[in-house]
Structures are given as C-alpha cells and as structure tokens.
Amino acid sequence: MAVTTRFAPSPTGYLHVGGARTALYSWLHARQSGGVFRLRIEDTDRERSTPEAVQAILDGMAWLGLAHDGGIEYQTERFERYRALIGQLVEAGHAYPCYSSAEDVEAMREAARARGDKPRYDGTWRPAPGKVLPEPPAGVDPVIRFATPQDGDTVVHDLVKGDIILPNSELDDLVIARGDGTPTYNFCVVVDDMDMGITHVIRGDDHVNNTPRQLAILKALIDIGAAGERAEPPQYAHVPMILGADGKRLSKRHGAVSVMAYREQGILPQALLNYLVRLGWAHGDQEIFSVDEMLAHFDISRVQGGAATFDPDKLLWVNQEHIKAAPADRLEAEFSWHLQRQGIDPSGGPALTDVIDVLRERARTLVEMAEKAAMFYQPVTGYEDKAVNKHGKPPAAERLAEVHAALAGLDDWQPEAIHAAVHRVAEQAEVGLGKVAQPIRIAVSGTAVSPPIDQTLWLLGRDESLARLAAGMEYLRGIAEDAG
Template structure:
C-alpha cells in the first residue's frame, strides 16, 4: 500500500445514526487506525427537505459515545455548494455533462412507453449532445437539470474489498442527474467530488450502494480523479429477516446508551456483525485496530441478536472497574430523581455479576437510596407470621453489633441458632423487606452496605 490511508463515514442527517451506519463507521475508523491513516466525518445534508439539526446533533453524539474519533470534520455538503457548481461548470465545458429540459410529465411518459415495450426504464438521452444530432428547442420556463454523460457501452469493473470482482454493464445505467434545478447536487455526484477533494483512499459502505458504484466510478474517470477502493458490507437483518434500517424498526445508537449499554460492548458486538478474528468473541478496541486489515469481512448478511448483545454487555459490565461503573449507574439513578453517594462503587461490585445493563444495575442500587414496596405475593409467601419473631430478634441484635460484614454475619448465625431455623427461612423475608425481592447476593454483604438505621426501619415493617 502506498500513500496515506484515508477513510470516511458520511451519514445523512435525515434521522438518527442507525446501527448499520455505526458498524460502517467502526470498520472505516478501524481500517484507518490500523494503517496509521486518517478518518473523516462528512455530513451529507443535501436532502434539504428532510435534513434536521436534531439528526446532526444525534449523529455527532453517537460518534462521541462510541469513541470513533475523527481527524477531520464534521464537513457539511451544503457548505460546499460553490465547489460542486465549479466542477459542474468544468464538466459542461468538457462535454462530460449537459443540460436536460425534460419536464416530470415528459419523463413519466417516457417511462410508461418503455414499460409498455417491456424495456428497462432509462432516460433516453434526448437532450444529450452528439455529433450531427439536432436537439429539441429549449422550452421557456423550464429550469434544466444537469445530467452526466455516462459511457453508453462497455463495462464497469472493480475489485471490491468484500465481494471480490464486480462487473456492471454501462447499458444497465443511464445519464443520471447530477445537479437539480435548485442548484443542489445529487448524492452520486457530490460524493465523488467530496471523496476526490478529501483524498479518500478506501470507502466502506453498505452493499445497497453497489448499484451506485458504476456511476461514481464513471464520474471519477470523467474528472480524471483517482479511484478509491470500495468495500461493500452486507446489510444487517432484523428479527423478521428484513433489512434493519431507520425506516424499519431500527433503534438509534444513543438509545442503547440510554438503555444502559457500554460503548465498548456495542463496538465489540458491531464489529462481529460481519467480521471475525478467529474465534475471538470479546476484544478491546486496541485489539480490533491491531487485527482489522480489511480481510475476514463476511459476504453474507448478519443477523441482529439482542440476546447476544446483552451477553456481550454483561461481560463488559463484569470486567469494568467499580469506580468506573459507578458514574454510569449514578446517571441512570439521576434520571429517576435519586442521588447516589460514596456507597455506589460497593453496590456495583456486589450486583454487577447479575446485570446485563447499567439500567438493571441501577434497579438494584435504587433499593439502597429509595423506598421499596415488596409485592403482596412476596410478602405473603416469605414474611409469614411464623418468621416475624425471628426477624424481630435479628433487628434487636443488629441494633448493637459493629456495622461490618463479619459482625453482621455472626449476628445472623446467632439468630438462626436461637430460633433453630435454617438460613433460607430468615434470609428470604429479610431480602423481601430490604430489597423488595427474595433473591439477592449474600445477606451479610447486602446488609453491610445499608445504614444500620435503614435496615432496622425496614425489618420493623414485618
């Protein structure tokens, strides 16, 4: 490989950054970092009617949360209109583009006639200048578009980084519009000028763009611009087997942050949706950068698996230091109007092995900071009249013991011996009264994190 590797991600701000685009961003970022290159963020906002600032903000927030740092950007296409028009003018002068005055009605009529003849619906090039051809008279009051002079014959072939060699015949594509009447360029033109100006060397994107690639390659060649290498990654399928997209049930990247997923877990899971390194399931960002050389990308669609993502996230939560986990759980508690304190790291240490998300961890932590209301069913099943004297004895003993785990454990054993009952008889109701559930980690560990006053107060509700 010669020259500096430069990759990019170019989302459209017509909705949230969805998971497929996030995965493409990850691959582009990792490839650039692997080769010591540069990664560019471009916002393709030429769809003026549908682009919003909220979507742009969400894209930037998603990239930040995922930790996909970019070396240039964000670069906005709408701030580059003069550049596009400059290139259009050069193409018109060079004869690689031309004005077309067809009205929408004429185009509809053209397509209907082609369909009636059983032909593919393609623009018939009626306004394309050719030697000896007489063009129609320019109609009054019809603003023209600018079309690209696509080669009428021959093949477009490229060696795709994912799919291998792909060939599409030029007869399958037509003279696409590259500039609308309002002076705003179309996607296939703007993306070429951007990639040219920004010296992009490698383009990773979804394989829904394969049909756009021949046009783009032909425009690159018409401009005398160097071609980047293309890698088209397969789509991600949802549970229904259909493409996961922002129009079909996909969830935004930031929604996963809100729902308690860790960015490092999301990156790990996204990476494995279409790429592998042997049998490695869990790996760090640094390992991925070290391994991601563009090979081992799958040619087949990947299936989104919410349960697998939850498992991956659980592994990262277990491995995360308690002091680093606590602020994330504190943020979840804050949404509920609960202020955490210095006990939170210890709470995280005790409960994180049981949790798939920081939301679930916050559910456990909330019992230490806010009132709990055990269900009637749990109270009836576990806090029976027969066990209430045992609970009362425990409350009595806990009122005077040293408030640390060893002493609390000793007090519990004394109560069990005094009443001749086994641990589950006492532990289940105490857990229900304290935590609102009969299932918790070891009772002495849970009690030690509570204040003495809170424990006795809740036990006396029996």
C-alpha cells in the same frame, strides 16, 4: 497516502445501528493503520435534514466513542465548489444541459420497456458529432446530465464482494444538477470523497449500484484536473445489510434501531460495538471483543458478503458479559446516568463502584442494575405483601431483633464480620440461614430479593442497616399482633 475513511450520514433522523456499524468498520480500518477517520454530514435534503438530527448523530458517535479527525464537513457549505466543477465538466464535454421534462423521461423509459430494453433516458439532449440538438424550450431550466462513457466496462474492485463488472452501455446519463442548480447526491459524494482524500469508502451494499456511476464521474473529474495529484479512485467495501429475525430489513417494527435507544435500554457502548462488529465479521470462535481486540484483529476484507441478522437476545448476552468483565470505574459514569434517569440520587449512598461490583453478576443491562441499586439510595417505603406472607410470619420479628443486637455490637462493619454474625444468629436459633436472611431482606429492601445479605448490609452501612432492621422488626410485630 495515509488510509483515510469517512462516515457520511444524512441528518434526517437518529443514528441507526446499520449506520453505526458502517461507522465502526470505517473507524477501525482507519485507526488500525494509523490513518484518518472523517465525518461528513450529507445534508443536501434540506426539507428533511434538521439540526436536531445532526445533533442526534453526533451524540450517538460520541457515546460510542467513534471520534473523528478534523472538522465536520457539511455538504450544504460546499455548493459553490459543486457548481464550479459542474461548469467545468460541461465545458469539457463530460456533462450537458438536458431540457427533457420528468414526463418526457418517463415516456422514454416506458418506450424502452415496451422494446424489452432497460428503462433509461434516451440521450435526446446529449451532444454527439454531427448530431443536431432540438431547440431549447423557452422558460425551462435544464438539468445537467453527466455524459456517461458508452463503451467498455466499469470495474469496481470491492474489498467485500470482489470485482463487480458493469458494461457502461447499461449506465444512464445521471442527473448531477437539478433545474434550480442544486447538485445531486451522486455528484456531491464523488466531489467530497475526492476533496477529502478518501482512500477507502466503506458503506452499505445498498450503494453498490451507485458506485459504477460515481467512479465514472470521478474519472472525468480527474481528466479535467480537478483532483489535483490524485489519479486513482478510492477502494470500495460494500458491507451487507442488517436484517430482522423475519428476514426483512431492520426497522422500527423489529424494536429499537436507534443507537441512543439502546443506551436508554441499558446497553453499554462497548457491548453494542462488540455486537455490531460481529454482524458480518468473525475472528475464529471469539465472541467477546474489547475495542483494542477489534483494532488488533478486524479485517475489512474478511467481512462476509451475505446479510446479517440482528438478534436482540444475543445483544443482551454480549452486554451482560461486558458488564461482568469491565472494571467498575469504567461503568461508573454510565451507571450513574441510568440512576439519574430513574430519579435516584447516588450522592448520599455507597460508592457506585462498590454497588456495581455487588450487582454486576445479576444484571443483563444497566437499567436492571439501576433498578436493583435503588434500595441503596432510597428509603424503604413499603413491604411487599407476597414477601411478608411467605417470610414475615412469627418468629421472623424475633429473628430480626436478634440480628439487630448481633450487628449493633460489631466493631468491624465488613461483609465477613456481618456474615459471621448473621450465621451465629441462625445457629443459635437452630434454623437454616434462609429463615434469618429472608426477614432481613424484607426489612432492608421491602422485598425478598437482594444481593447477598452480608454485602447488602455492608453497602447500606451500619446506621442505615440498623435503622431498617428496627423498622422492619416493628412492622412484622404489628402484622403479627393484628393477625392475633
């Protein structure tokens, strides 16, 4: 049987980073073996599940590049299947109707606590040989409980945590259908994994306690022939939680936890995947991974069992490394998205790939890169007072006039020729290059900060550079005249 994994989020909100890491691990495990990666939307919580949340999950998966195979399974479209199997389990004696109210069950649990026992349902309505059941109360719709085996142990062979052994005597008779007939989470998950042919269930370790119960249900479904030819349960891998720096479970108080919020902050999808894969897994001392390298080296059995800590500064470092290393054309679409979010139209300016190559060494995020790139696509609307006061005093205007004349005579508008021309102006004026370069920066960007002058002017182009130099020159002359 081909390796088949799944990602099964509940559409009650955005795709968070913990879910994204689970999806990534599942995707990697399937892809590296030539297997199948399925997507299931667990939308049985009808009050909290929304179409907007479903779309947010799909958007996050698409942005990360974690493509699934086949159609999307929705649990709300499978209720008939669940009800049919619950009926079969009842007929076979693996499940039974229970008329105990919520108050009755709570009283049972309190009594167990008082005895020093584990709080649980006491099996009042569970059939047994020779047992006389109470008379069903009138007007009460019973829940359906699964008759959990009471002898022996349930063993979970966990690929991350090792064998987890739980005596069946500690397991409650789980409710698998509510009084209104709707199936519960633990039952739906088992049926879905069975019907979808899931061979490996990779999920957060907050599900560890559910797994023995789900295994017992699956074995009962196999026993009644509902699983077809399948005779073995899937393998399980429960991955550790992600914590904030304070040791608490990652949440909004630690900053952004939504995948798409990290996009808005200028994180590359490849960088976020790289960072997430390392939250609990390592390959030697390697920190930076391409997706191909993840596929080559990832091993679910080498995921650590302890919780991982999310470090935003480390994510920024990983992101910058990806920005510096990625081919410019691979960054182009995402960079354009950020420019447009800042109201910048790049269509009338230099090629995005050229701007990326000039700015990539100085930007930790694509937001920073877009901010630095604005000068190439928008006119200078003002000059920073601090920059003018420091670098715009006489004879700065004269230096700009000399630069303007030198550049206007260039036949070759390339960085090397531009650099040589600016350098000649500095030599002829017998001043350091900074005395010439800083007034140029003020003129073409409005500030004292820009990429190297030769690359900046090259990207702006001859006509735009000369126009900005002329305007800056006139502005600095006006400042000098006013001061005089």
